[in-house]
Amino acid sequence: MTGLRRIDPDEFSARLDSVLEIYTAAMKPPPEQLSGRQAIMANHATHPGFTCLFAETDEGLPVGLAYGFHGVVGQWWHDVVHRALTDQFGERKAYDWLGDALEIAEVHVHPGHQGRGIGRALVKGLCAGRRERTAVLSTRDQPTAARHLYRSLGFVDLLTWFVFPGGYEHYVIAGVALPLTEEGAPGAGAAMQDVPGGSPPGG
Incomplete structure (x- = not known):
């Protein structure tokens, strides 16, 4: 059996070896990229609203993880x-x-x-109980299980x-309105114009 456990930024930082082990097994990145990935992950733990879930066996062995945080201006991703969405759809859609x-x-x-x-x-x-308007992510633009x-x-x-700048692989940027609806339900997820919005900065 596998259960989920929420860990705080301090435990996340202390257990980066376990995080990297799962990441490496799942993604099979070139070994030379791991030190850079570790530094990026450590920095992520300092972002506002950081939250992480470990999927652990009954013996406490982590076999899966997911983490995220509140996105703000100044974060690279x-x-x-935001710039790419603005270029393609305009500032309002990017803000929404x-x-x-x-x-x-x-x-x-x-x-x-x-x-x-x-x-x-x-x-x-990860999405349960979050107060944000949306959840967004990037994943490889291929017919993968993810x-x-x-x-x-x-x-x-x-x-x-x-x-992404400096990269070569193709990704899809995906989003959903929160809270998550019943999966598979008609209208699950939101079209761009349907995301509950506010006013863009200065707008």
Whole structure:
């Protein structure tokens, strides 16, 4: 059996080795990228509204994780995606999606424990109780299990075939209105014009 446990930023930082182990098993990144990824993850733990869930076995072994935080101006992912959404759809749409968003940074399940609903439970648990207007994330723009999972939870594509600065892989930027609706329900997820909005800064 596997259960979910919420950990605070201090425990997250103290257990970065376990976090990286799951990330490496799931993503198989080049070894030379791991030190940089560790530094990025450590910095994420300092962001406002940081929250992390571990999926653990009965023995306390972490086999999955998901974490996110409140997106604000000055964060690299937030600024890059905000600029791209503004260029394509205008400032109002970018603000509707990113002006009050839970940015889901990482969701990973160890390959030996995939296919058991752990990823779904992690995403739902991460979003539960959040006060943000939306949740947003990026994932590889391929027909992966992760892409299918996010769609089944109501996430809609905001940008496709997107390449981050300095990168080469293609990603999809996806978002959903919070709270999450029943997966598979008609209208689950929100079209851009349907996201409950405010006024953009200065607007």
